[in-house]
Amino acid sequence: MNFExxxxxxxxxxxxxxxxxxxxxxxxxxxxxIRLINFAHGEIIMIGAFTTLGLxxxxxxxxxxxxxxxxxxxxxTGIIIEKAAFxxxxxxxxxxxxxxxxxxxIMLQNLGILLLTAQPRNFSxxxxxxxxxxxxxxxxQLIDIVIIITAPLFxxxxxxxxxxxxxGRGMRATAENLDVARLMGVNVxxxxxxxxxxxxxxxxxxxxxxxxxxxxxxxxxGFVPGLKSFIAAVIGGVGSIPGAILGSYLLGMxxxxxxxxxxxxxxxxxxxxxxxxxxxxxxILPNGLLGKNIxxxx
Numbered sequence: 001m002n003f004e005x006x007x008x009x010x011x012x013x014x015x016x017x018x019x020x021x022x023x024x025x026x027x028x029x030x031x032x033x034i035r036l037i038n039f040a041h042g043e044i045i046m047i048g049a050f051t052t053l054g055l056x057x058x059x060x061x062x063x064x065x066x067x068x069x070x071x072x073x074x075x076x077t078g079i080i081i082e083k084a085a086f087x088x089x090x091x092x093x094x095x096x097x098x099x100x101x102x103x104x105x106i107m108l109q110n111l112g113i114l115l116l117t118a119q120p121r122n123f124s125x126x127x128x129x130x131x132x133x134x135x136x137x138x139x140x141q142l143i144d145i146v147i148i149i150t151a152p153l154f155x156x157x158x159x160x161x162x163x164x165x166x167x168g169r170g171m172r173a174t175a176e177n178l179d180v181a182r183l184m185g186v187n188v189x190x191x192x193x194x195x196x197x198x199x200x201x202x203x204x205x206x207x208x209x210x211x212x213x214x215x216x217x218x219x220x221x222g223f224v225p226g227l228k229s230f231i232a233a234v235i236g237g238v239g240s241i242p243g244a245i246l247g248s249y250l251l252g253m254x255x256x257x258x259x260x261x262x263x264x265x266x267x268x269x270x271x272x273x274x275x276x277x278x279x280x281x282x283x284i285l286p287n288g289l290l291g292k293n294i295x296x297x298x
Contacts, residue, residue: 004137009260010253011135015144015213017252017262018151023111023229024236025158026199032239034090034173036097040081040104044200044224046112048074048207053123063126067208070280074204078196087189105223112219117176120218123211143212150209154202154244161198162241171195175239224271228255231278237291246289251277 014177023045023242051073055066084273085104089096162168170191173181182188203226210225211217228251236247255274259267 005260007136007230008137009256011138011140011144012260013253013256014148014249015252016161016256017249018147019206019213019225019250020229020232020252021155022151022202022209023226024233024248025155025241026203028232028236028239028241028244029171029195029199030242031233033171033192034086035094036086036228037101038086038232039098039101039226040085040108041101041103041203042110042222042224042229043108044074044077044203044221045207045210045225046108046217046219047077047222048204049123049211049221050112050121050205050207050219052120052208052211053217056124063129064250067205070204070208071201074207075197075201077204078198078200078297079193082193082196082201082271105226109220109223116219118219120216123215123217125212127210129164135163143209147209147213150205153203155241158198159241166192167194174278182298183267186246228271228274229272235278235281235288237288240288240290240292243288243290251290 023041026041026044027038030036033100048070049178052066055069056059056063061069071168081104085100086097089100123144129146131142133140133142133145162171170181170186171194173184173186174188174191178188181248183190206225207217207222210221218221229248232248232251234247235251236243236245238244251274255270258269258273285291
C-alpha cells in the first residue's frame with residue numbers, strides 16, 4: 001500500500017461523500033421543518049437519473065442544458081409529492097407520515113418498473129466528461145472533479161438561502177414552530193413545498209451524477225443510496241444541514257476505506273458496516289454529531 005493508493009481512496013471517499021451529501025441535506029431539511037422522515041426522497045435519485053437519460057438520448061439536449069432541466073423536473077416532483085401525499089396528513093402522528101413515505105417510495109419504485117422495466121440501462125455521459133484527468137499521482141475522470149466541486153458549491157448556496165434570505169427565515173421559523181410561524185405571516189404551505197423542492201432538486205442532481213459516475217441505472221437504484229444518505233443525516237444530526245454534510249463525508253470516507261483497506265473478502269459487507277457505524281454513533285451520541293435534543297427547542 002503506497003501513497004498513490006491512499007490518495008486515490010481519499011478522492012473516492014470525497015466523491016461518495018459528495019453524492020451522499022446532496023441527498024442527505026434533503027432528509028435533514030424536511031425533518032427539520034415538519035418532523036417527517038421522507039423515505040421517498042431516495043427515489044428522486046432514480047427520477048433524476050432517468051430524466052437525464054431521456055433528455056440526452058431522446059431529445060438530444062446538450063449536457064450543460066440537461067443539468068438545470070433535471071434539477072427543475074425533480075424539484076417539481078418534490079412539490080407534487082408534498083402536495084399529494086404529505087400535506088393532507090399534516091398534523092397527524094409522525095408514524096403516519098413515516099408509513100406514507102414508505103408507501104410513496106414503493107409506489108415510485110413499482111411505477112418505474114412498470115414504465116421502464118426492471119432491466120438496468122447503460123448511462124452514457126458526453127465523452128469530454130469521461131476524460132481522464134491526472135492530479136499528481138491520482139487519476140480520475142472529469143466528472144469526478146465536477147462532483148467534488150459542485151456538491152460543496154450547492155451546499156454553500158443552500159446555506160446562504162437558509163441563513164440570509166427571507167425564504168430561509170421562513171424555513172427557520174417554520175422549523176421552530178409551525179403554528180407561530182403562520183401567525184407571524186409566514187406562508188407555511190409555500191415554505192414547506194419549497195423545502196421539498198430544494199431537497200428534491202439536489203437529489204435529482206445526485207442521480208444525474210450517480211449515473212454518470214457508475215454508468216448504469218435501474219428503477220430500484222435510489223433505495224440503497226437514499227437509505228445510506230439518511231444514515232449520514234442521522235450520524236451528523238438529523239435536522240441539521242451542517243450535520244448532514246459532515247455525516248455524509250464521514251460516511252463516504254469510512255465506507256470507501258472499509259472496502260479499500262481491508263481484504264477483498266470483506267467488501268461484500270460494506271452495507272453491514274454502514275449500519276454498524278450508525279449504531280455505534282447513536283450509542284455514543286444519540287442526537288448525532290451536531291444534532292440537538294428536540295426538547296431544547298421552544
